[in-house]
Amino acid sequence: MERLLVVRGDITRERTDAIVNAANCSLLGGGGVDGAIHRAAGPRLLDECRTLGGCRTGEAKITKGYDLAAKYVIHTPGPVWHGGAHGEDALLRSCYIESLKRASENGCATVAFPSISTGVYHFPLERAAAVAITAIRDYLAVHDEIEQVRMVCFDARTEAAYQHALDAAEGL
Ligand code: ADP
Numbered sequence: 001m002e003r004l005l006v007v008r009g010d011i012t013r014e015r016t017d018a019i020v021n022a023a024n025c026s027l028l029g030g031g032g033v034d035g036a037i038h039r040a041a042g043p044r045l046l047d048e049c050r051t052l053g054g055c056r057t058g059e060a061k062i063t064k065g066y067d068l069a070a071k072y073v074i075h076t077p078g079p080v081w082h083g084g085a086h087g088e089d090a091l092l093r094s095c096y097i098e099s100l101k102r103a104s105e106n107g108c109a110t111v112a113f114p115s116i117s118t119g120v121y122h123f124p125l126e127r128a129a130a131v132a133i134t135a136i137r138d139y140l141a142v143h144d145e146i147e148q149v150r151m152v153c154f155d156a157r158t159e160a161a162y163q164h165a166l167d168a169a170e171g172l
Pocket of ligand 1: 009010011012022023031032033034036078114115116117118119120121122152153154155158
């Protein structure tokens with residue numbers, strides 16, 4: 001089984017042990033993939049999120065998945081793009097690493113990620129894809145407990161960027 005895959009789809013339909021939410025720091029829901037995950041998981045997700053006291057950018061907190069097929073949702077606020085000289089790359093890398101740590105701690109063997117920060121947070125897509133693929137590969141290299149990570153891309157342009165980053169990394 002390929003341990004890192006790029007696929008096109010709607011992350012709320014994933015049957016992985018955990019799906020990752022590109023959240024905001026309030027953890028109280030928003031638009032984009034965050035709104036879609038809350039709609040699909042049902043109101044109990046927001047009830048649990050209210051108990052968490054928010055989350056800092058680049059960190060990650062886990063909840064149950066409620067009405068989703070996934071057992072857990074891992075919420076991570078990505079960095080807002082401010083030109084690239086404000087630690088954006090390191091913060092984005094941290095989102096992927098910290099999310100995978102929550103997965104490992106909670107016995108998740110399969111994890112699905114959306115393209116964190118490339119929607120309303122405006123992180124440049126190609127740069128985000130390279131950071132994401134490198135972070136996930138680095139984590140998988142030293143964490144056998146994670147069997148598969150799926151990068152779930154909502155549109156063709158996003159899928160192409162992540163597939164290109166994956167192909168480039170595998171050529172190393
Ligand atoms: P951010 O605030 O981190 O930029 P967004 O939700 O605005 O987050 O966008 C992140 C990515 O999630 C974008 O590529 C967007 O197209 C994608 N997206 C939106 N809805 C879904 C979904 N249901 N499944 C997977 N990806 C989604």
